[in-house]
Amino acid sequence: xxSIPTDQWYVAAYGREIGQELFSRTICGESIxxxxxxxxxxxxxxxRCVHRRFPLSEAPSRLVDDQVVCGYHGFTYxxxxxxxxxxxQTRVPRTARLKSYPTVERDxxxxxxxxxxxxxDPAAVPRAPWLASPDxxxxxxxxxxxxxxxxxxxxxxxxxxxxxxxxxxxxxxxxAATPTTTEVDDEAGIVYVSRHMDDAxxxxxxxxxxxxxxxxxxxxxxxxxxxxxxxxxxRIAPVGVLPRPDGSDPDAFHVEVVYAITPETExxxxxxxxxxxxxxxxxxxxxxxxxxxxxxxxxxxxxxxxVLERVIASEPPGYQELSxxxxxxxxxxxxxxxxxxxxxxxxxxxx
Amino acid sequence: xxxxxxxxxxxxxxxxxxxLPGSDLLRGTCHCGAAYLAEGPVEVWDWxxxxxxxxxxxxxxxxAELSAARR
Numbered sequence: 001x002x003s004i005p006t007d008q009w010y011v012a013a014y015g016r017e018i019g020q021e022l023f024s025r026t027i028c029g030e031s032i033x034x035x036x037x038x039x040x041x042x043x044x045x046x047x048r049c050v051h052r053r054f055p056l057s058e059a060p061s062r063l064v065d066d067q068v069v070c071g072y073h074g075f076t077y078x079x080x081x082x083x084x085x086x087x088x089q090t091r092v093p094r095t096a097r098l099k100s101y102p103t104v105e106r107d108x109x110x111x112x113x114x115x116x117x118x119x120x121d122p123a124a125v126p127r128a129p130w131l132a133s134p135d136x137x138x139x140x141x142x143x144x145x146x147x148x149x150x151x152x153x154x155x156x157x158x159x160x161x162x163x164x165x166x167x168x169x170x171x172x173x174x175x176a177a178t179p180t181t182t183e184v185d186d187e188a189g190i191v192y193v194s195r196h197m198d199d200a201x202x203x204x205x206x207x208x209x210x211x212x213x214x215x216x217x218x219x220x221x222x223x224x225x226x227x228x229x230x231x232x233x234x235r236i237a238p239v240g241v242l243p244r245p246d247g248s249d250p251d252a253f254h255v256e257v258v259y260a261i262t263p264e265t266e267x268x269x270x271x272x273x274x275x276x277x278x279x280x281x282x283x284x285x286x287x288x289x290x291x292x293x294x295x296x297x298x299x300x301x302x303x304x305x306x307v308l309e310r311v312i313a314s315e316p317p318g319y320q321e322l323s324x325x326x327x328x329x330x331x332x333x334x335x336x337x338x339x340x341x342x343x344x345x346x347x348x349x350x351x
Numbered sequence: 352x353x354x355x356x357x358x359x360x361x362x363x364x365x366x367x368x369x370x371l372p373g374s375d376l377l378r379g380t381c382h383c384g385a386a387y388l389a390e391g392p393v394e395v396w397d398w399x400x401x402x403x404x405x406x407x408x409x410x411x412x413x414x415a416e417l418s419a420a421r422r
Binding site: 179180182187192335 | 359360363364366367368375392
């Protein structure tokens with residue numbers, strides 16, 4: 001059985017990736033063709049011609065005035081996926097229609113609904129407003145991961161690995177050493193993990209971007225909305241500097257680290273990452289530094305998880321993992337994902 | 352100092368697990384108010400997700416919880 005939840009919104013691309021040309025990406029095992037219409041709307045449909053399955057994203061298929069023409073026999077489809085012309089005859093079979101996918105463009109992402117289109121509710125798309133806010137400057141990218149998406153969920157829900165895998169970038173001894181608080185709201189579909197380090201070494205990622213040189217308060221607050229959207233609210237401040245009683249926090253630096261965890265197949269994942277900051281908004285040097293640093297960190301995860309995927313795929317099932325306190329949030333996420341796949345299942349014991 | 356973070360999720364069904372600073376213990380608090388002290392995440396989630404089994408008593412003191420957790 002698939003471990004990928006359906007009837008869910010997934011990030012398919014950044015809006016900037018999709019223009020008035022054919023763009024294909026496999027999401028949850030489905031090859032999907034995207035393009036932006038002349039009116040600026042993103043449209044999504046199957047990337048397989050109904051006739052002989054030629055990929056519509058492959059040359060010499062082409063886009064002509066908001067219609068895609070199959071490069072093999074000329075089947076022509078409108079932006080709604082309906083076939084409008086076939087070669088050599090005037091009658092277009094009524095069943096000649098590409099599967100189309102609901103899409104929502106929001107917060108710089110293009111979201112696509114995988115599942116029953118009748119259940120797609122645009123209001124249910126989880127938000128990451130910083131990515132498109134004028135009050136923040138954002139750098140972002142996407143790295144392909146040759147590992148199942150659950151491994152990236154495990155990775156991101158337990159940041160103690162920063163100390164070991166990302167030393168010299170974002171890892172310091174305090175991350176692994178500091179206890180967490182975990183909250184779960186099944187109805188809202190959120191796993192929240194807080195780790196508040198109140199006297200910590202400042203890693204290069206934050207020292208060079210904020211200019212802070214001494215020890216810092218470093219608060220990591222994870223908000224995961226299974227299956228796709230992960231947000232790390234990161235607060236950096238000199239030791240002892242707290243938010244003000246009115247809730248404002250002008251003396252701290254805030255970084256919103258956002259990941260979209262989108263399964264490509266059962267064993268590969270699109271690892272979208274974005275780093276939004278509320279300081280040094282116009283400093284291109286800071287942008288370049290954070291982009292290079294975060295991409296390096298993501299690639300460190302990718303290398304480790306690619307190895308882990310090969311290990312898991314090559315060994316018999318039934319390996320009994322050991323979970324400790326650092327895994328409290330990760331186990332909560334696993335359980336929530338399992339319920340999305342099989343609502344009647346209640347695998348309380350997911351060690 | 353590791354001050355326990357403020358309660359972040361406010362829904363009526365929130366489950367909460369606090370890794371008690373200075374210890375290896377996890378304190379699980381159910382949405383019904385009952386609490387339990389555990390020595391690992393599997394144990395604490397088993398108890399929380401078992402609601403309402405064993406949740407009839409309000410939170411008891413740590414020693415009693417730990418004693419219960421170790422039975």
